[in-house]
Amino acid sequence: MEIKSHFHGQVAIINLAGRFDAYSAPQVSDHLEKLLNQTPPQIVVNLEEVVFVDSTALATLVQAMKRCRQLEGDLRLAHLKQPVRMIFELTRLDRAFEIFPDETEAADAFQPAEA
Numbered sequence: 001m002e003i004k005s006h007f008h009g010q011v012a013i014i015n016l017a018g019r020f021d022a023y024s025a026p027q028v029s030d031h032l033e034k035l036l037n038q039t040p041p042q043i044v045v046n047l048e049e050v051v052f053v054d055s056t057a058l059a060t061l062v063q064a065m066k067r068c069r070q071l072e073g074d075l076r077l078a079h080l081k082q083p084v085r086m087i088f089e090l091t092r093l094d095r096a097f098e099i100f101p102d103e104t105e106a107a108d109a110f111q112p113a114e115a
Contacts, residue, residue, distance in 0.1 A: 014031060
């Protein structure tokens, strides 16, 4: 699992690549935990290069989303390829997460609409 991160304004964007499974989930969890220090935590997880997710990976994302929301932030997903999207749909987690076609759109959705 390769993990890279950068910021789009105040939004932290994490790019994951490879298999997101029980073996790599602790690494991802540690990385996400470090980003929860910003107030409020606004995180986008880009799954464009993820080829596989298992139940541990899903649990890691759900836990991070819950922590973000407890801290009045949010965690959003971006760029799910079809095999990964199917897992989210089968587990109905596509209803729990806001999923965007790309990381820029997901990050921009954090910005309040101007009146």
